Amino acid sequence: MLETLSNAASQALTLMNFFGAALGIFLGSLLGAIPGLNGTMAIALLIPITYTWSPLFAIAMLVGCWKGSVYGGSISAILLNAPGTPEAAATALDGYPLTKQGKAGKALKMALYASVIGAVFSDTLLMVASPPIAALALMFGPAELAMLILFALVVVAGTGAKSQIKGLISTALGILLATVGLDPMTTQQRFTFGSIDLDAGIGLLAMLIGLLVMSEVLIQMEEGWKDAHAEVMVKSDDPDASRVTWAELKGSLGTIFRSSILGSFCGALPGVGSITAAFMGYDQARRLSKHPERFGKGEIQGVAAPEAANNAVCGAGLIPLVTLGIPGALSAAVIMGAFMIHGLAPGPMLMVEHPETIYGLFMLLILSDFFMLVIPLPLMKLGQWVISVPRAYLFPVILALCVIGAFGTHQNLFDVKIMVFFGVLGYFLKKWELSPAALLIAFILGPMAEVYLRQALKISGGDPSIFVTKPLAALFLALAVGAIVWTTLRNRRDKKAAQGRVLSSEPTAQGQKVE
Numbered sequence: 001m002l003e004t005l006s007n008a009a010s011q012a013l014t015l016m017n018f019f020g021a022a023l024g025i026f027l028g029s030l031l032g033a034i035p036g037l038n039g040t041m042a043i044a045l046l047i048p049i050t051y052t053w054s055p056l057f058a059i060a061m062l063v064g065c066w067k068g069s070v071y072g073g074s075i076s077a078i079l080l081n082a083p084g085t086p087e088a089a090a091t092a093l094d095g096y097p098l099t100k101q102g103k104a105g106k107a108l109k110m111a112l113y114a115s116v117i118g119a120v121f122s123d124t125l126l127m128v129a130s131p132p133i134a135a136l137a138l139m140f141g142p143a144e145l146a147m148l149i150l151f152a153l154v155v156v157a158g159t160g161a162k163s164q165i166k167g168l169i170s171t172a173l174g175i176l177l178a179t180v181g182l183d184p185m186t187t188q189q190r191f192t193f194g195s196i197d198l199d200a201g202i203g204l205l206a207m208l209i210g211l212l213v214m215s216e217v218l219i220q221m222e223e224g225w226k227d228a229h230a231e232v233m234v235k236s237d238d239p240d241a242s243r244v245t246w247a248e249l250k251g252s253l254g255t256i257f258r259s260s261i262l263g264s265f266c267g268a269l270p271g272v273g274s275i276t277a278a279f280m281g282y283d284q285a286r287r288l289s290k291h292p293e294r295f296g297k298g299e300i301q302g303v304a305a306p307e308a309a310n311n312a313v314c315g316a317g318l319i320p321l322v323t324l325g326i327p328g329a330l331s332a333a334v335i336m337g338a339f340m341i342h343g344l345a346p347g348p349m350l351m352v353e354h355p356e357t358i359y360g361l362f363m364l365l366i367l368s369d370f371f372m373l374v375i376p377l378p379l380m381k382l383g384q385w386v387i388s389v390p391r392a393y394l395f396p397v398i399l400a401l402c403v404i405g406a407f408g409t410h411q412n413l414f415d416v417k418i419m420v421f422f423g424v425l426g427y428f429l430k431k432w433e434l435s436p437a438a439l440l441i442a443f444i445l446g447p448m449a450e451v452y453l454r455q456a457l458k459i460s461g462g463d464p465s466i467f468v469t470k471p472l473a474a475l476f477l478a479l480a481v482g483a484i485v486w487t488t489l490r491n492r493r494d495k496k497a498a499q500g501r502v503l504s505s506e507p508t509a510q511g512q513k514v515e
Helices: 002-012 015-032 039-050 055-080 086-100 103-138 142-156 162-176 204-223 247-270 274-286 301-316 319-324 330-343 355-373 379-386 391-410 413-431 436-459 471-515
Strands: none
Touching: 002 355, 015 039, 015 055, 015 355, 015 413, 039 055, 039 204, 039 330, 039 391, 055 086, 055 103, 055 301, 055 330, 055 355, 086 103, 086 274, 086 301, 103 247, 103 301, 142 319, 142 436, 142 471, 162 436, 162 471, 204 301, 204 330, 204 391, 204 413, 204 436, 247 274, 247 301, 274 301, 274 471, 319 330, 330 436, 391 413
């Protein structure tokens, strides 16, 4: 074990790998500060240029980009009340009021410190928890793995969808698209419509870029070419207005660590994500505060809590990816594509076949967290200029990068067509309130689910009872059914509560009319 760690450290802790992590944090922070862009889009655009790089350099850069974008979203949230990323919406609740009080510097630095602490906590948990979970996962057979993926798909079905039905539709569509190409066991063509280009299936990177990046550009273009203009910030003569005092940091440490635990828990659960973690962190900070009335009016802990929570999702989101081959978040699903490109198949065998690479990645991620203390500092001022770039200049550049990224995958125009198709599809999915995230994760997990399902049935001679006679498989199947039942009952309860509120308000409204 010590020899493995020593070899991992010698591979990972190099200046080139540090540069990769630092570059990722810089690009992520910069892009995350622009409303409408996010870390997932940035990762999807960067993956095509990582083919010729070493796995450690490429993956460290992509994870650094993810982490940087999560913090970068807080820059525009605090300065303009316009969250650069969805998870930064909770940060704006107290960050922008602090800006209006002339304390923008204090809010930005507290967000930075909380982000770093949350990231270090989460990455440490990743390094400690992954080996035992991977060892346990080695005990899983095809039946257990098939039911585990089924449970993950049921949970993921609620990711980004307005209802469970729409989430299940998105998931089913992703599984259907995953069957395009040659059958993995019989090599028969499936849904290729005679196209040789589809024999290998739908290109993951072209699909990612179209579904996540191009579709978002189309959505925002429809909203209009509106320029973002920075508001004039209040200036304060107080020397503490632009820095976090030791008393403020010490008083927020309890909130930061609680939010880090919450964020790590949300990251380890497939489909929960950083948005939920951020609002959960903010809510627990407000409820446990001695002065809850200050929240929403410029409370510094209201900035620290969501930032610690949403950054803690990043490291923990890799735990199910590395150990079980199941991404815990959308960005982790995109990074899963980078693992596969570099010959690292996520799953229980990953830490057995490539222990030095994985442990080296863990070390690199923990050490790179400290780059976040330095790299985003100049972006706090630069961000005010970047977020004011007109969309008329920004979107053509992004679309050009989409085409370059899709074409550069295999130097094939067919991939560009795939990218355009999924860009349009993603546009309609978002308009119809279906979930591109659920579709994408189902597309990635679908082939694995099919192989494990068919292997299990082959072992049992076609008897489906294998999924209930094996204890772990039965447990995951029960969890999947329980998740569907619980979500259905919760949705019905919420619908009845909403109807009750409407009915209770009608007499008042009618009474006002009569008067």
